[in-house]
Amino acid sequence: MSVTKLAFVGAGNMNSAIIEGLLNAGDTPSSISVSNRSAPKLERLSKLGVATHINNVDACDQADIIVLGVKPSQILDVCREIRTTAARSGALVLSVAAGVTIAQLEQVLGKETPIVRAMPNTPSTVGAGAAGLFANAAVSEKGRTDAQRVLEGCGIATWVESEELIDAVIAVAGSAPAYFFYILEALVEEGINLGLAPEQAQTLAVQTCFGAAKLCQNAETDLATLRNKVTSPGGTTQAALTTFKELDLQGTIKAGMRAAVARAREMAQENG
Ligand SMILES: NC(=O)c1ccc[n+]([C@@H]2O[C@H](COP(=O)([O-])OP(=O)(O)OC[C@H]3O[C@@H](n4cnc5c(N)ncnc54)[C@H](OP(=O)(O)O)[C@@H]3O)[C@@H](O)[C@H]2O)c1
DSSP states (O other): OOOEEEEOOSSSHHHHHHHHHHTTOOGGGGGGGEEEEHHHHHHHHHTTTOOOEESHHHHTOOOOOOEEEOOOHHHHHHHHHHHHHHHHTTOOEEEETTTOHHHHHHHHOTTTSEEEEEEEOGGGGGGEEEEEEETTTTTOOOHHHHHHHHHHHTTTEEOOOSTTTTHHIIIIIIIIHHHHHHHHHHHHHHEEEEEOOHHHHHHHHHHHHHHHHHHHHHOSHHHHHHHHHHHHTHHHHHHHHHEEEEEEEHHHHHHHHHHHHHHHHHHHTTTO
């Protein structure tokens, strides 16, 4: 992304994760500017060498891509603020907000503005993000490539066929790091209850999560086969899995994912 100028509006969790991921991957800080309505979060980013602004329009001036990373309830106001600047430069607007539709963004920015909706996640900070993307009709092939490169600078990125599928990406990837942290919290807590030292329990649980993910990435077999390889009949793993099945752990996880999708749709209605 060395020649593409990127502006980030909002210096919160998600935008900071993308910025740090891009810098860790070797992007030049001088190609990145970022704005936030309050100063403290900008100070840290400023130390990384990116240009920081309190004024959103100043940050977006001359940007090729403007990444909007404010809360869904704040994003349309930000669009109103930057629309003239974006129109003048022809910048592509990339929104990472959950529950704000392309139609809602077009209502403020105009249908002629190239807009990409992206649903990334915070492992972007360590170059291990996973994002889904969807573009409006105004996005050119070059715009698609540029938007994809922003997200691929800090992980993987995949285009979805319809905008509704962004909600599915929220359930599977955007919100999902928190599911894994939640499960890890349980593993660590019970490890401690069973007598392990807290640090030991955390190190073992996190490394196991990492190792399991790596096995899945490298495996030529499906997930159930990988699970079966750890599950000897009548053994300890089977005892644990039988309990999970009796308590319908998978059903619970799927219900949580449907709740995430329902909330994204509700948020879109709230943005009306
Ligand atoms: N967090 C995730 O895992 C995740 C994953 C996928 C997508 N997203 C999406 O990413 C977006 C941001 O989420 P987040 O978790 O990063 O939230 P966050 O940490 O609260 O960040 C939002 C940032 O926007 C700033 N801001 C608010 N209004 C502004 C304005 N008018 N002008 C400039 N800056 C403004 C806030 O500044 P202050 O510091 O002054 O409040 C804050 O730093 C959301 O739309 C969310 O749906 C998040």
